[in-house]
């Protein structure tokens with residue numbers, strides 16, 4: 001989180017505190033634009049060492065995952081446990097955040113992973129080789145770097161449990177969630193339904209790219225799930 005939110009709210013006048021409960025942005029205004037949903041056509045792939053641009057924000061996020069070929073409900077292969085979270089603004093996103101002025105990208109990401117996930121940095125750290133993709137999102141004026149950290153299933157479960165004790169749990173992060181990667185009988189529930197949620201910035205595209213790049217889901221299943229989105233069919237019909 002850029003700035004110390006709690007301290008800033010404490011120092012607000014009563015009038016501003018009232019306003020901030022009344023649909024205004026308050027001190028969150030300076031970064032709110034960067035969280036708008038970003039469709040694929042609005043962001044371009046850029047190199048990891050792309051230079052910063054005047055007026056842009058720099059962000060880094062990470063998908064923590066474990067391969068898991070177990071079967072759920074005796075029906076669906078889980079394929080992987082993939083961690084995302086429900087953010088304070090109601091969007092789904094990945095752990096990570098803004099790179100502060102003067103900070104390097106990867107240390108900033110590891111700092112955010114500790115703040116948001118309580119990640120034990122003596123055991124798990126994102127490294128350069130975990131890089132998946134970087135985007136320039138001109139509409140939201142943000143450069144987003146994305147990484148994927150593969151751990152064992154036992155480590156994943158440990159990380160998930162520890163995350164409940166993170167500094168940001170209940171503040172910036174309202175819940176840690178797993179992504180359902182299977183498609184159910186109606187062709188919609190499961191992964192396609194998940195993709196119909198509201199995602200922060202280009203988080204949805206980061207998810208799809210990582211699933212493909214890390215060979216978690218074949219492109220054909222990703223494309224079929226995308227084609228099924230927004231096509232809710234009642235189970236009884």
Ligand SMILES: O=c1[nH]cnc2c1ncn2[C@H]1C[C@H](O)[C@@H](COP(=O)(O)OP(=O)(O)O)O1
Nearest residue numbers: 001002034035059093094096097098201203
């Ligand atoms: O998961 C994400 N994928 C892509 N972009 C994201 C994601 N989550 C947030 N963002 C964008 C929009 C935000 O304004 C900036 C900074 O991220 P955030 O996690 O909110 O940063 P702080 O924790 O506030 O530093 O990136």
